[in-house]
Amino acid sequence: MAEVILHNVTKSYGPQTALSGVSMTIADGAFVVLLGPTGAGKTTTLRMVSGLDTPDQGDISINGQSTKGLTPAQRNVAMVFQQYSLYPHLTVRENMEFPLKSPLLRTPRAEITRKVAEVAEILQISHKLDNKATALSGGEMQRVSIGRALVRNPAVYLMDEPLSSLDAKLRADLRVELKNIQSNLGATFLYVTHDQIEAMTMATHVGVLDHGKLVQFGTPREIYEQPVSIYAAGRLGQPHINILPADLFGPAPSNATHIGLRPEHIQQGEGQDALVKRIEHLGDQTRLHLSFKNHDLTTVTDAHTALRAGDILRIQPQRPFYFDANGTRI
Amino acid sequence: MSYSITEPSNRQKWIAGGLVIAYAILTLLPLAWIIATGFKTPADAIAYPPKVLFTPSLEGYVNLFTSRSRVTPEDLAALGPPTTWYDEIVRQYGMVITGASRYGERFLNSVIIGFGSTFLSVFLGTIAAYAFSRFKVPLKDDLLFFILSTRMMPPIAVAIPIFLMYRQLGLSDTHLGMILLYTAVNLSLSVWLLKGFIDEIPIEYEEAALIDGYTRFQAFYKVVLPQAATGIASTAIFCLIFAWNEYAFAVLLTSGTAQTAPPFIPTIIGAGGKDWPAVAAGATLFLLPIMVFTILLRKHLLRGITFGAVRK
Numbered sequence: 001m002a003e004v005i006l007h008n009v010t011k012s013y014g015p016q017t018a019l020s021g022v023s024m025t026i027a028d029g030a031f032v033v034l035l036g037p038t039g040a041g042k043t044t045t046l047r048m049v050s051g052l053d054t055p056d057q058g059d060i061s062i063n064g065q066s067t068k069g070l071t072p073a074q075r076n077v078a079m080v081f082q083q084y085s086l087y088p089h090l091t092v093r094e095n096m097e098f099p100l101k102s103p104l105l106r107t108p109r110a111e112i113t114r115k116v117a118e119v120a121e122i123l124q125i126s127h128k129l130d131n132k133a134t135a136l137s138g139g140e141m142q143r144v145s146i147g148r149a150l151v152r153n154p155a156v157y158l159m160d161e162p163l164s165s166l167d168a169k170l171r172a173d174l175r176v177e178l179k180n181i182q183s184n185l186g187a188t189f190l191y192v193t194h195d196q197i198e199a200m201t202m203a204t205h206v207g208v209l210d211h212g213k214l215v216q217f218g219t220p221r222e223i224y225e226q227p228v229s230i231y232a233a234g235r236l237g238q239p240h241i242n243i244l245p246a247d248l249f250g251p252a253p254s255n256a257t258h259i260g261l262r263p264e265h266i267q268q269g270e271g272q273d274a275l276v277k278r279i280e281h282l283g284d285q286t287r288l289h290l291s292f293k294n295h296d297l298t299t300v301t302d303a304h305t306a307l308r309a310g311d312i313l314r315i316q317p318q319r320p321f322y323f324d325a326n327g328t329r330i
Numbered sequence: 331m332s333y334s335i336t337e338p339s340n341r342q343k344w345i346a347g348g349l350v351i352a353y354a355i356l357t358l359l360p361l362a363w364i365i366a367t368g369f370k371t372p373a374d375a376i377a378y379p380p381k382v383l384f385t386p387s388l389e390g391y392v393n394l395f396t397s398r399s400r401v402t403p404e405d406l407a408a409l410g411p412p413t414t415w416y417d418e419i420v421r422q423y424g425m426v427i428t429g430a431s432r433y434g435e436r437f438l439n440s441v442i443i444g445f446g447s448t449f450l451s452v453f454l455g456t457i458a459a460y461a462f463s464r465f466k467v468p469l470k471d472d473l474l475f476f477i478l479s480t481r482m483m484p485p486i487a488v489a490i491p492i493f494l495m496y497r498q499l500g501l502s503d504t505h506l507g508m509i510l511l512y513t514a515v516n517l518s519l520s521v522w523l524l525k526g527f528i529d530e531i532p533i534e535y536e537e538a539a540l541i542d543g544y545t546r547f548q549a550f551y552k553v554v555l556p557q558a559a560t561g562i563a564s565t566a567i568f569c570l571i572f573a574w575n576e577y578a579f580a581v582l583l584t585s586g587t588a589q590t591a592p593p594f595i596p597t598i599i600g601a602g603g604k605d606w607p608a609v610a611a612g613a614t615l616f617l618l619p620i621m622v623f624t625i626l627l628r629k630h631l632l633r634g635i636t637f638g639a640v641r642k
Contacts, residue, residue, distance in 0.1 A: 072540040072541045073540060073542075073544060073545065081537070081538060083532075085532070085535055085538040086538075088535075088557065099541075099542035103544065103548065104544075105543055
């Protein structure tokens with residue numbers, strides 16, 4: 001296990017800047033989740049660390065050692081690809097044994113068998129071990145792909161949306177398993193996801209990427225409670241944060257142009273009138289879609305609310321974020 | 331034209347089956363004729379109307395593998411009774427076997443040159459195709475076009491320069507010379523075919539192997555090659571068929587040591603009358619290796635030819 005430091009990493013593909021000046025310290029044993037929409041540079045960051053691509057500028061060090069000129073094998077990293085990339089001519093077992101048999105590890109036979117059986121158990125694919133890799137469902141392929149990484153004990157695990165094609169129950173199971181493995185091993189993880197729950201529950205740190213720039217890096221709570229910008233605030237939160245004109249509810253700081261309100265930061269029963277447009281009962285909570293001075297906003301309320309569409313509800317902001325014209329938080 | 335997704339009717343199946351069988355008979359007829367002629371006597375072989383039913387004879391094969399000379403009836407009688415079955419066949423015509431013919435060594439030459447050049451074409455082709463497919467090669471498109479352009483004229487157009495070059499270099503009538511020549515002709519086909527196959531293999535597999543602790547060459551060997559097997563097999567068949575059947579250069583550049591079977595088979599006719607059964611026997615045996623090779627690799631060949639269309 002190791003500490004990974006990115007220092008001022010920049011990468012372009014032709015005219016497209018994929019990463020610009022990204023610096024980040026992934027502490028030994030940290031679970032860092034990268035957030036950002038498609039094209040923000042999440043996958044590129046993983047590829048830089050893995051050595052499949054090399055930075056145009058800047059340096060990446062693993063365990064205090066610069067990775068300049070090192071091949072992926074020499075870096076000793078494990079990666080779970082978004083497209084699974086299972087070796088189609090091999091069985092599930094052979095796929096999972098593949099890294100252990102590499103010239104890098106040269107694991108003894110008994111150890112290979114033990115390790116593969118153990119990881120297959122965790123990933124609930126023991127009964128599929130002798131299937132051809134191509135004869136699996138998408139979710140099974142994804143688990144084999146995770147398994148191929150977990151059999152190893154690398155400097156850092158790189159995972160690119162590893163749980164994206166699993167059904168909800170399995171995803172929840174594996175989320176817990178991955179987190180357990182990470183805490184038990186003290187392993188360092190760099191993890192890309194779109195899933196808010198994965199980010200909030202698994203991460204020790206979250207990095208928010210925007211067009212190749214790292215805009216915020218901190219604990220999930222920090223990102224959630226102290227976002228540096230509208231963009232960072234929008235990465236986390238379900239339902240999405242409400243962004244409204246700054247003076248909608250009354251006086252605002254002079255340079256503020258927008259107010260940001262998380263759905264749970266709208267106090268109900270006091271303040272000004274809003275119209276309830278639609279109600280979504282989700283079971284454990286209820287979402288209210290409101291219209292307030294011709295602006296739509298979303299909030300959450302008690303699961304057993306008596307409110308109905310067309311009702312009038314008084315609301316006022318509670319712990320608002322204010323942002324200036326550039327989207328930066330004040 | 332629209333395609334029906336319903337099951338074809340029985341009548342349609344019969345018609346389709348009948349057409350396929352008719353076409354198969356049409357294409358296999360010359361083959362059947364050659365094989366049958368090989369087992370006829372010289373008299374049966376030229377009989378008119380052609381004999382469909384005949385008493386099989388190994389005369390053609392005996393004549394193919396032996397050289398014989400005519401002796402007087404007195405000398406023949408002095409030799410005593412024939413000791414082997416093939417002696418007996420030959421003596422009916424007042425001849426004795428004087429030794430083995432050169433067919434065996436010509437056949438062996440064909441095997442060495444055919445398989446040698448096929449191996450070399452596919453080996454070099456795979457490596458080149460991998461490089462063109464995966465690496466940033468300067469002037470890649472121009473180089474690929476240049477490689478293809480060697481196919482744009484019939485190879486025989488350069489026969490005379492090659493003849494002169496080979497004489498100067500001492501490559502005339504050598505196995506190495508013929509292997510190099512057929513490799514040069516086949517290489518463009520092999521690079522282009524294999525590049526197509528390797529392009530189809532997603533690069534992510536190799537990236538996964540690199541991460542899994544393998545070097546690039548090991549990734550190529552363990553991950554790319556097994557998946558390119560289909561393409562390699564079908565490319566090998568195409569190369570082998572060309573090298574095996576090639577006639578013009580073989581006539582021009584070989585005479586003694588490295589002569590292949592195609593230029594040799596017609597020379598059998600001259601040796602002692604029109605010996606069609608021996609020619610047919612030589613052609614039949616010459617067909618066998620490629621038939622066996624193709625049958626062994628037929629699954630790959632079928633998938634290879636329809637590659638891209640049926641791949642899941």
